[in-house]
Amino acid sequence: MLALTRTLAVAALVTLAATAQAHFQLLYTPQLNHADPATLPFKLVFTHPAENGPVMDMADPEAFFVVHRGERTDLLEQLKPITWQGAENQGRAFEAEIPVRRIGDHVFVLVPAPYLEEGEGYIQQFTKTIVNRGGAPTDWNEPVGLPAEILPLVKPYALYTGMLFSGQVLSDGEPVPGAEIEVEFMNHDVILEENRMRAEGHLEFPSPAFETFVTHADANGIFHFALPHAGFWGFSAVEVGPVTEHQGEPLSQEAVIWVQAHELR
Amino acid sequence: MKPLSYALAPLLLISTSALAHTPLFACYDNADGTVLCEGGFSDGSSAAGVTIRVLGDDGAVLLESQLNHLSEIEFDKPDGKYTAVFDAGEGHRLEIPSSRILP
Numbered sequence: 001m002l003a004l005t006r007t008l009a010v011a012a013l014v015t016l017a018a019t020a021q022a023h024f025q026l027l028y029t030p031q032l033n034h035a036d037p038a039t040l041p042f043k044l045v046f047t048h049p050a051e052n053g054p055v056m057d058m059a060d061p062e063a064f065f066v067v068h069r070g071e072r073t074d075l076l077e078q079l080k081p082i083t084w085q086g087a088e089n090q091g092r093a094f095e096a097e098i099p100v101r102r103i104g105d106h107v108f109v110l111v112p113a114p115y116l117e118e119g120e121g122y123i124q125q126f127t128k129t130i131v132n133r134g135g136a137p138t139d140w141n142e143p144v145g146l147p148a149e150i151l152p153l154v155k156p157y158a159l160y161t162g163m164l165f166s167g168q169v170l171s172d173g174e175p176v177p178g179a180e181i182e183v184e185f186m187n188h189d190v191i192l193e194e195n196r197m198r199a200e201g202h203l204e205f206p207s208p209a210f211e212t213f214v215t216h217a218d219a220n221g222i223f224h225f226a227l228p229h230a231g232f233w234g235f236s237a238v239e240v241g242p243v244t245e246h247q248g249e250p251l252s253q254e255a256v257i258w259v260q261a262h263e264l265r
Numbered sequence: 266m267k268p269l270s271y272a273l274a275p276l277l278l279i280s281t282s283a284l285a286h287t288p289l290f291a292c293y294d295n296a297d298g299t300v301l302c303e304g305g306f307s308d309g310s311s312a313a314g315v316t317i318r319v320l321g322d323d324g325a326v327l328l329e330s331q332l333n334h335l336s337e338i339e340f341d342k343p344d345g346k347y348t349a350v351f352d353a354g355e356g357h358r359l360e361i362p363s364s365r366i367l368p
Contacts, residue, residue, distance in 0.1 A: 037293075037367075069335075103291045103305055136289050136305035 022182055022212035023056065023117075024049050024234045025125035025256050027110045028190055032157035032260045034133045037101040041192055044094040044110055045084045046125075049234060050184040050211040052197045055084050055091030059113035066098065067107040069138050075108075085196035093195070103134030109144055114246045121250035124148075125236060129258045132157045147172055148241035148255035156259035159227055165259050166224045168217075169237040175221030179237045183213040183225055186232035203229065227261040234258050286310055290351035290359040292366045294342065300366060303337045304351050312336040318350040319343060 026045040034040075044064075046056040064075045075098060084093035100106050108129045114122035126146040130139075132155075143151050153166040169179040187205075188197035205211055217223040217237070227233055234256060241253020286306035293301045304312030317338050319328040322345055332338050349366065351359040 101293065103289055103303060134289050134291055134305070135287065135307045137307070137309040138305075 022048060022050075022184065022236075023115075023123060023125070024184055024236060025110065025112055025127040026186075026234075027108060027127045027129040027256075027258060028186075028232070029108075029129065029131065030190070030192065032129070032131050034100060034131065037099070037133070039097050039099045040131065042096045042098060042108070043082075043084075043190060043192065043195070044079070044096070044112075046091065046093070046112065046115060047084070047086060048184075048211075049186045049188070049197075049232075050205070052087045052188040052199070052201070054088055055086035055093070056115055056117075057092040058094060058115070059092075061094065061110055061112045063109065063111035064096070065109055067109065067139055067144055068102060069104060070142070082195050085194070087197075087199065095195075100131060100133050104132070104136045104138030105140045106131045106133065107139050107144060109146065111146070114251055116249065121252065122246040123252050123254065124241070124246075125254045125256045126241070127256040127258070130156050143170060143173060145173065146170075146255070147243065148237065148253040149173075150235055150237055150255045150257040152257060152259070153222065156257060159259055159261045160264045161227055161230050161261045162264060163261070164224045164226050165233070165235070166222060167235060167257060169221040169223065169240055169255060171240045172242050176217060176237065176240045177219045177221060179217040179221055179223070179240050181215050181217065181223050181225075182236045182238060183215065184211065184234045184236075185229060186234070202231065227259070230261050230263045232258055232260050288312070288351060288353050288357040288359055290349075290361060292349045292361050294366050294368045295339075296368045298342055299339050300342045300349070301337065301339050302332075302349050302351075302361075303335075304332050304353075305336055312351075312353065316352040318352060320348045320350060322346040 028043045029040045046058050066073050078096040079094045082093050082095050084091050110127040114124040116122050126148045149170045150167045169176040187201035187203055215223050237255040239252045245251050286308040289305040304315050312332050313334050313336050315332045317330055321327050327343050347363045349361045
């Protein structure tokens with residue numbers, strides 16, 4: 001009985017910790033589809049998008065690049081540090097303005113520096129946001145080759161509300177059976193020029209359980225999630241990368257992808 | 266009978282693919298006296314070999330060529346107004362006037 005009590009107590013702690021860890025690396029641009037060439041504003045923020053929660057300071061990222069027709073273009077030099085205003089605090093973040101001209105997919109990738117969560121260890125979220133110009137699919141279903149990566153199995157920029165988004169979780173290119181995936185809705189609109197989110201959210205969550213959804217991949221690392229509301233949804237496969245230690249602390253290498261659902265009309 | 270089946274298979278593939286895709290065409294003024302055009306299809310299939318025509322203001326054909334293996338073509342920018350035409354056959358023809366071909 002004592003053992004059972006202890007198990008339950010540990011389980012409760014683990015659950016709490018998991019909820020507290022629902023950090024999401026934003027690689028935000030307001031629109032993933034572009035009919036014409038455009039210069040895209042990007043905001044790179046490490047926060048809790050569902051509830052406009054605490055903002056974590058980002059160190060200088062390790063990499064920021066775009067892949068188009070298999071060709072990689074480095075964008076690290078384009079990043080400028082900004083201060084992001086969360087509901088509770090401010091944090092160091094980055095912005096960039098990147099022109100997109102040629103038709104096809106432009107796979108934007110951010111490799112942030114590992115972030116130290118006091119008492120828990122480092123988190124590093126390899127983040128992808130895939131923009132399409134003109135409707136031609138070219139790169140969206142090819143892995144970039146990140147240590148932790150979600151490979152979309154459905155075009156992440158061509159989703160209606162109610163559709164299933166499917167992806168495959170990869171660790172060094174290999175599927176991760178049973179991977180845990182956290183899912184959050186960008187509930188608060190981003191106000192680009194003010195480096196903050198609108199205080200009012202689209203949804204009123206019945207309980208904190210709705211702020212971060214959790215699903216699991218199958219034996220082939222494949223998961224599915226139906227998108228019930230228009231807007232941006234983030235998927236984060238936690239603790240999937242091959243490196244598990246950084247500067248003597250535990251490291252969780254996570255794979256993040258952002259998708260945009262449109263109203264069905 | 267067998268040779269007939271084999272002959273039909275490629276035809277079926279071609280017709281399926283033609284139904285499932287929308288032609289895409291974009292041109293850019295390189296600002297160095299040349300123009301770059303690129304084509305594609307919404308299902309991701311290549312537009313290599315698709316006929317491209319450049320028409321003058323009077324409709325005269327200034328250039329007729331094909332998109333290369335990267336589904337691209339580069340040509341000297343004509344003087345005055347012109348139109349770039351992507352011609353992948355009936356229902357797959359797109360035109361871009363020079364007023365919409367920007368750097």
